[in-house]
Amino acid sequence: MPDAPAAEASISVQDVSKAYFVYADPMDRLRQALVPRLKRLARPLARALGRGAEDHRYYTEFWALRKLGFEVGCGETIGVIGRNGSGKSTLLQILCGTLTPTTGNVTVRGRVAALLELGSGFNPEYTGRENVFLNASVLGLTREETEARLEDIIAFADIGDFIDQPVKTYSSGMAVRLAFAVVAHVDADVLIVDEALAVGDAYFQQKCFRWLRQFREQGTVLFCSHDLGTVMSICQRAIWLDRGHVRMEGPAKDVCEAYTAFIQAQAMGLPETVVRIAKPRTGSKAASEEAAASAEAAKEEAAPAAPAEAAPRKLPPPPEAARPVIFDMLDESSSYGSGDAEIVKAWMTAADDSPLTWITGEEDVAVHALIRIKKDMDSPIVGFHVKDRLGQPLLGDNTFATGTPFPAPLKAGQDVTVRFAFTLPWLATGRYAVTVAIASGTLDNHVQHHWLHDAFMFDVHSPHRNGVMVAVPMGSVTVERVAETADQGG
Numbered sequence: 001m002p003d004a005p006a007a008e009a010s011i012s013v014q015d016v017s018k019a020y021f022v023y024a025d026p027m028d029r030l031r032q033a034l035v036p037r038l039k040r041l042a043r044p045l046a047r048a049l050g051r052g053a054e055d056h057r058y059y060t061e062f063w064a065l066r067k068l069g070f071e072v073g074c075g076e077t078i079g080v081i082g083r084n085g086s087g088k089s090t091l092l093q094i095l096c097g098t099l100t101p102t103t104g105n106v107t108v109r110g111r112v113a114a115l116l117e118l119g120s121g122f123n124p125e126y127t128g129r130e131n132v133f134l135n136a137s138v139l140g141l142t143r144e145e146t147e148a149r150l151e152d153i154i155a156f157a158d159i160g161d162f163i164d165q166p167v168k169t170y171s172s173g174m175a176v177r178l179a180f181a182v183v184a185h186v187d188a189d190v191l192i193v194d195e196a197l198a199v200g201d202a203y204f205q206q207k208c209f210r211w212l213r214q215f216r217e218q219g220t221v222l223f224c225s226h227d228l229g230t231v232m233s234i235c236q237r238a239i240w241l242d243r244g245h246v247r248m249e250g251p252a253k254d255v256c257e258a259y260t261a262f263i264q265a266q267a268m269g270l271p272e273t274v275v276r277i278a279k280p281r282t283g284s285k286a287a288s289e290e291a292a293a294s295a296e297a298a299k300e301e302a303a304p305a306a307p308a309e310a311a312p313r314k315l316p317p318p319p320e321a322a323r324p325v326i327f328d329m330l331d332e333s334s335s336y337g338s339g340d341a342e343i344v345k346a347w348m349t350a351a352d353d354s355p356l357t358w359i360t361g362e363e364d365v366a367v368h369a370l371i372r373i374k375k376d377m378d379s380p381i382v383g384f385h386v387k388d389r390l391g392q393p394l395l396g397d398n399t400f401a402t403g404t405p406f407p408a409p410l411k412a413g414q415d416v417t418v419r420f421a422f423t424l425p426w427l428a429t430g431r432y433a434v435t436v437a438i439a440s441g442t443l444d445n446h447v448q449h450h451w452l453h454d455a456f457m458f459d460v461h462s463p464h465r466n467g468v469m470v471a472v473p474m475g476s477v478t479v480e481r482v483a484e485t486a487d488q489g490g
């Protein structure tokens with residue numbers, strides 16, 4: 001999984017800035033359109049009278065993007081995240097050519113298809129079928145090419161008879177279905193997706209994501225979303241836009257974690273100085289190489305086994321005493337919080353607190369955290385998450401949800417240990433990271449004191465080759481022949 005763009009960029013954004021003109025009064029727009037022209041006409045007269053015709057602007061400039069620069073390699077999937085108003089849509093529209101940058105250059109190689117807003121590009125008065133032709137021609141398809149694909153497009157959209165109704169009668173979900181169906185059939189090289197997919201129903205979303213995952217194998221995708229889980233799961237890299245600037249660019253997981261930390265700290269009213277944004281993981285080359293190797297191994301091992309080859313379950317090799325299965329990441333991990341408590345250390349052991357030497361899933365384990373209280377505290381909550389290599393939380397719990405009392409009162413200077421004992425599910429082979437956090441308050445309303453991303457990691461070597469993230473013990477599996485009925489035989 002490349003962290004840097006490939007040699008030939010599919011999208012190149014150089015020093016791009018965009019200013020919108022903001023008019024305080026609607027009449028100012030008219031004044032701005034007319035007055036400078038009139039002044040230009042009157043300039044010879046003004047010169048003859050020895051007067052200067054000074055320019056007056058009836059607008060103020062609002063810079064939505066400032067000196068943006070990044071590249072996206074061919075075949076790369078990049079996420080764009082950021083708060084409302086950070087400039088994401090402006091950037092996407094510039095990439096699609098529907099907006100021109102005020103300064104700077106943008107190059108996009110190949111055929112670009114975009115899913116920006118709901119049904120964007122559709123004429124509401126035309127039927128869905130007419131809009132398919134309209135949209136496909138804008139995306140570079142001839143009428144014959146569109147005709148050849150029409151049935152597939154209509155089948156993909158799956159909106160029934162609405163295809164011959166005007167688009168203005170569509171629900172937002174229907175419009176997005178049709179827009180996606182067209183985009184999926186125009187042989188695009190670059191796909192630009194704004195939040196649009198969030199609109200469809202769950203079934204259609206699954207269909208779109210299946211298609212998107214396939215598209216990524218040969219095309220370039222720029223995916224803009226507030227759904228960080230999806231960004232982490234489909235994007236290799238991400239860009240965090242903040243007030244028109246690139247605030248951070250890097251592996252999707254690191255950028256999303258830093259952004260989450262920032263958003264949560266803001267919600268808690270913490271000054272930015274308290275938020276320690278994720279450090280670049282340059283110091284942990286060995287660990288990241290190992291993680292990459294482990295991820296590759298996971299991919300191979302997680303491939304669904306063909307039913308015919310359903311091999312007997314093999315037990316994993318015996319533990320090698322010298323080989324670590326738990327990796328302390330404390331020096332590497334990023335964190336944020338008020339600082340009123342500190343997670344000094346977090347680790348995992350077998351249920352009897354002995355070291356774990358080999359993990360397959362289904363063993364009884366304990367996650368421990370040693371916490372230093374730095375300020376007297378009411379209602380502390382300690383919790384943990386086990387996350388997969390894409391940063392998606394798979395399991396976890398906290399002391400609030402489990403109703404676990406703390407020794408009271410909790411005073412500054414005290415240390416406490418928290419221990420969560422549970423049975424690990426059967427996880428797919430790969431490396432998992434554990435986040436630990438201490439807050440105080442309730443689940444709905446709390447102050448985060450220390451959120452420690454990836455406090456430690458552990459490797460799982462699963463004996464199960466069923467291609468799923470979490471396996472469960474099967475109660476039973478049965479196969480039965482069903483009696484043939486008369487009309488099935490011949």
Ligand SMILES: Nc1ncnc2c1ncn2[C@@H]1O[C@H](COP(=O)(O)OP(=O)(O)OP(=O)(O)O)[C@@H](O)[C@H]1O
Nearest residue numbers: 020021022062064083084085086087088089090091
């Ligand atoms: N036509 C416009 N005229 C003036 N200001 C605009 C215009 N379009 C956008 N803006 C401003 O530019 C900034 C960036 O807007 P943009 O829509 O690109 O942000 P965004 O990150 O896509 O937001 P969201 O997540 O809410 O869609 C915002 O402050 C917005 O108010």
